[in-house]
Amino acid sequence: MTAGAGALAGRGNRIITRGFDGRWDELEPLELPPAAAVVVGDNHDAARAVWAAATNDLEVLVASRTRVTPDLADALRGSGLALVDGEQVEGPTAVRDPIPGRVWLLTSGSTGRPKQVAHTLASLTTVAGDQPRRTWLCPYAHGAYAWWQVVTLSMAHPGQDVLFIEPDELDSWPARALEVGVTAASGTPTFWRQALYRDPQSVAALPLEQVTLGGEPVDQAILSRLTEMFPSARVSWIYASSEAGATIAVHDGRAGFPQEWLGREMEGRATLTVEDGELLIASPKRGEGIDQVLRTGDRVEIADGRVLITGRMASDEINVGGAKASASAVRDVLQAHPAVVWAAVRGRKAPIVGSIVTADVVLSGEASSADLTAWCSERLPDYSVPRRVRFLDHIPIKETLKSDV
Numbered sequence: 001m002t003a004g005a006g007a008l009a010g011r012g013n014r015i016i017t018r019g020f021d022g023r024w025d026e027l028e029p030l031e032l033p034p035a036a037a038v039v040v041g042d043n044h045d046a047a048r049a050v051w052a053a054a055t056n057d058l059e060v061l062v063a064s065r066t067r068v069t070p071d072l073a074d075a076l077r078g079s080g081l082a083l084v085d086g087e088q089v090e091g092p093t094a095v096r097d098p099i100p101g102r103v104w105l106l107t108s109g110s111t112g113r114p115k116q117v118a119h120t121l122a123s124l125t126t127v128a129g130d131q132p133r134r135t136w137l138c139p140y141a142h143g144a145y146a147w148w149q150v151v152t153l154s155m156a157h158p159g160q161d162v163l164f165i166e167p168d169e170l171d172s173w174p175a176r177a178l179e180v181g182v183t184a185a186s187g188t189p190t191f192w193r194q195a196l197y198r199d200p201q202s203v204a205a206l207p208l209e210q211v212t213l214g215g216e217p218v219d220q221a222i223l224s225r226l227t228e229m230f231p232s233a234r235v236s237w238i239y240a241s242s243e244a245g246a247t248i249a250v251h252d253g254r255a256g257f258p259q260e261w262l263g264r265e266m267e268g269r270a271t272l273t274v275e276d277g278e279l280l281i282a283s284p285k286r287g288e289g290i291d292q293v294l295r296t297g298d299r300v301e302i303a304d305g306r307v308l309i310t311g312r313m314a315s316d317e318i319n320v321g322g323a324k325a326s327a328s329a330v331r332d333v334l335q336a337h338p339a340v341v342w343a344a345v346r347g348r349k350a351p352i353v354g355s356i357v358t359a360d361v362v363l364s365g366e367a368s369s370a371d372l373t374a375w376c377s378e379r380l381p382d383y384s385v386p387r388r389v390r391f392l393d394h395i396p397i398k399e400t401l402k403s404d405v
Contacts, residue, residue, distance in 0.1 A: 245285025256306035339365030
């Protein structure tokens, strides 16, 4: 898999899945055709697929079985990939030559059927230079961009061990991480909120040196909570996507990135701009065929010298009687309440005003609907205050580790 010299420098690193505890080069690779979409049910088979592709310079896509619908399977075969699911292999329906070293990723599919984005092992390896020895926790869905970031880190750098967590282990991962000796963990804000809600004492017991967040808007409340819990760790947030690659990394414990980064041009780094409130990125780590300047669809706000990524342009605005309420702003205010561990905000149709603001919340302490309404009233314009608050007894979370809302 073309990535330059030393691409497999981490081949002796330890990896731990539910079906394997050993080194990368001790894995039994899957037998794969030269160009394959590999449908997997666990991280053991996902790692075997990656190792087979990396050591044989194959063209590969790795995806969780839950993601590959019949329509998507047909599309993958139509793109020239054989579909491999366990012992079953279905040949491609479009004939073409394999592209050695190609790594295909699937987009999230939030606006329709997932699309294929082409990368290489080199473009997915986003960390350079010598790295301190660490044992990483990887809870991401098999084949997701963030999953590949951890995998390539372990394959490219000595001393980067990985503990892979399956979706059905999300409630119990802290105990397993403590047993293995995890010192670095990456997850979405929802992943961290769920862990802190379910078992904060077990999370706090972990000897973490690196805490990373990404995949969703990262607010100050969760950054502050993790910084307080792990005062000696570096707490970072990363902006990355299948299309743009990893483009923003912030390590100062603050939400957003410095405003002076806008328009900055540096070799090997993304150039960030804002147009009509939308984040635009020109990234050297972008997927092949992606526009040089990518319109991300992410809404940003600039405040106090920071550029804050708040949510999606298409879904953030709620029209309340002609006034524009920001769902992300209401969410951040709610999640700053000391009793709220998670919140989701949306508009609901209503007579006269068109829409009203509503919220779902999960509490870690005592608070009533009136308490939260009063909290928001002190910090938001009247049209942005939630008129209905629904209390949930758990944080809804998808396989992507994002909120299931």
